[in-house]
Amino acid sequence: MPHRYFTTEISDGTAVLRGADAHHLSRVMRGRLGDTVILCDGSAVEYTATITGFGDETVEFSVEPGCPSAAEPTVDVTLLVGYPKQDKLEQVIRHGVELGCDHFIPFFSRYCVAAPKKEEQKNERYNRIAFEAAKQCGRGILPDVALPLPNFGAVCRSLDQYDLVLFCYECGGAPLRQLLAEATPADGEKLKIAIITGAEGGFAAEEAEMAAKAGAKTVGLGPRILRCETAPLAVVSAVMTLTGNLE
Amino acid sequence: MPHRYFTTEISDGTAVLRGADAHHLSRVMRGRLGDTVILCDGSAVEYTATITGFGDETVEFSVEPGCPSAAEPTVDVTLLVGYPKQDKLEQVIRHGVELGCDHFIPFFSRYCVAAPKKEEQKNERYNRIAFEAAKQCGRGILPDVALPLPNFGAVCRSLDQYDLVLFCYECGGAPLRQLLAEATPADGEKLKIAIITGAEGGFAAEEAEMAAKAGAKTVGLGPRILRCETAPLAVVSAVMTLTGNLE
Incomplete structure (x- = not known):
């Protein structure tokens, strides 16, 4: 090749x-x-x-x-990731680009353990990782990584631009299959999906309420507890599978 | 909890x-x-x-x-993983246990870069990782990691114990959805699925032929090239999604 x-x-x-x-x-x-x-x-x-x-x-x-490009999925996926510790965000970006995500937006929330530090510098590095992953896996676009949002309120205020917002919550919710079947894109556009997953500490109950008020659909990921770096990849894989973009 | x-x-x-x-x-x-x-x-x-x-x-x-235990999936998944470099096998085991795999069998094949080295010792460590992951994510069984199979022939000779063998090959194949719909378990048993993914170098064409002769179904994972540590997690997530075990 x-x-x-x-x-x-x-x-x-x-x-x-x-x-x-x-x-x-x-x-x-x-x-x-x-x-x-x-x-x-x-x-x-x-x-x-x-x-x-x-x-x-x-x-x-x-x-x-x-x-x-034949490599681009038929859905436009934005991954909103609770800022994890160590180098886990890099892993999520690398895997997420391969699996077909277009945008990454890290955010801080109540139970985040990580704290903002040299984020402009880190953001450059995250975008370089996304760029390298895009080249390696054969993407047709360059996925981007935004600067982190300072709190979960900022996340909720950003949600009206998506056709479907999936809020992954350990307390469970509707099956993904059903939510995807119900969602419809704007005329002639790709379905714009936002996936929100938490950091190590998960979400506060108030944050779950805020997300629901902002139009997010709560989605359950099954009875096993997924770590914060596994959950986004599982959901993206599931979304890509159910929309025919992983075959 | x-x-x-x-x-x-x-x-x-x-x-x-x-x-x-x-x-x-x-x-x-x-x-x-x-x-x-x-x-x-x-x-x-x-x-x-x-x-x-x-x-x-x-x-x-x-x-x-x-x-x-409510945490056990309705399918019995064995992940046969081409032995990757560095600590990637540990990542695959950790994520795989969370996603619901029951067994892990690493193997060496033609294009593996990793070579066998202190495998008994490493196997103990891999099983400890599986054990810790099982506790953390709330599994009801203890997934096990086998000693690595020495070559791809040994992999192919082990395949007749499964109801469905998915051979993940970059040259594409049938959609997973279709293969899963066609597979049937033995009476009163869980569907036994084997998932075979390659190491960094992928598979030789002869290995793909050997797998097909041994009854494996070639499955495509879409147009993006997944790295060897991403592919198993994407397929396991897809299998769990399509069998209703990730909701």
């Missing part, structure tokens, strides 16, 4: 790759004139591209007409 | 806990006479137990009649 790179500089049958990716292709992969790679514009369009030249820090290509 | 411990010493309305768990309950949790815990016999039966005495290294209980 040819290597894949993301670049927005694609127009009129030519394209340019810069920076670390250009270095990777020319030095690490030892690309040669005439070699073929896949270029992706980050908006789910892919191009077969042939190397036509090397600049100082650039690689130039001629590109064939683009075609839609 | 009361704490949970596993013990096989339950009979005639009494029970005994020994070793590290007895220490944990008496010293760490500072259990007192009359306190209540949940005891589980490791065969999916749970007992509400009241502390009646403390020995040197033991805790004694009176127990109420047992009831079946």
Whole structure:
């Protein structure tokens, strides 16, 4: 399989790759004139591209007409993750990108053990992890990681932009299958799904009420207690399975 | 929620806990006479137990009649995992136990990068990880981790004990939904499902053929390339979702 790179500089049958990716292709992969790679514009369009030249820090290509990326799921999933301890958020981002999530929004809530610290710096790192995972697993878009929301109120205020908000709560709720069957997207758009999972400490009862008032559907994940880094991946896998995006 | 411990010493309305768990309950949790815990016999039966005495290294209980554990899925899943590098097998075991797997069998195959090394010792550690995960997530049985099979031939020779063998292959296959709908368990038994996923290097074409000859159904996991530690969790989540065990 040819290597894949993301670049927005694609127009009129030519394209340019810069920076670390250009270095990777020319030095690490030892690309040669005439070699073929896949270029992706980050908006789910892919191009077969042939190397036509090397600049100082650039690689130039001629590109064939683009075609839609086959790797993008038919649903637009945003993962709202209670900020976990240690490097668990990195794991969630890496797995989540592979499983087809488009957006990640960490948040702090009542029972979070983690506290905000150098979040701008960490956010850069999280986005780099999402970028690398997207390249590796063959995504057609670049999933993004937002700066963390400061509290659960901010999460609830952000929910009206989604067609379906799934609030994963250990006290159980409706089966996912039923909630997905009932949800309908805006005309001609992908179904926009938000999945909210908690940090190690879970959610306070008041937070569950706030989420319900903001339109979230409480969803149960079965009788086993899933850890905070397992739950998001289980729900995303379940959503992708039930919408036919994991087959 | 009361704490949970596993013990096989339950009979005639009494029970005994020994070793590290007895220490944990008496010293760490500072259990007192009359306190209540949940005891589980490791065969999916749970007992509400009241502390009646403390020995040197033991805790004694009176127990109420047992009831079946609600945490056990309706399918019996064995995860056959291509031996991955670093600590990824530990991750797979930990997540897999939470998601409801009963057995783990690592194996070496053509494109495995990891090589066998102190496997008896590691196996003890893997089983301890499974045990801790089972306690934490509230399982009613103790999932086990086998010693690794030396090659893919050994995997294929072990497959006739399952009702359905899912071979996860990047070249795609039938949708999981369809394979699960077609499978039927032996009379009065749980459906026995084996899930086979590869190590970092994936499978050789000959290995895919061997698996098919041994009765495995090739299953595709969609257009995104899942890493070797993501794939098993995605398939287990999908199986549990489609069989109603993640709701």
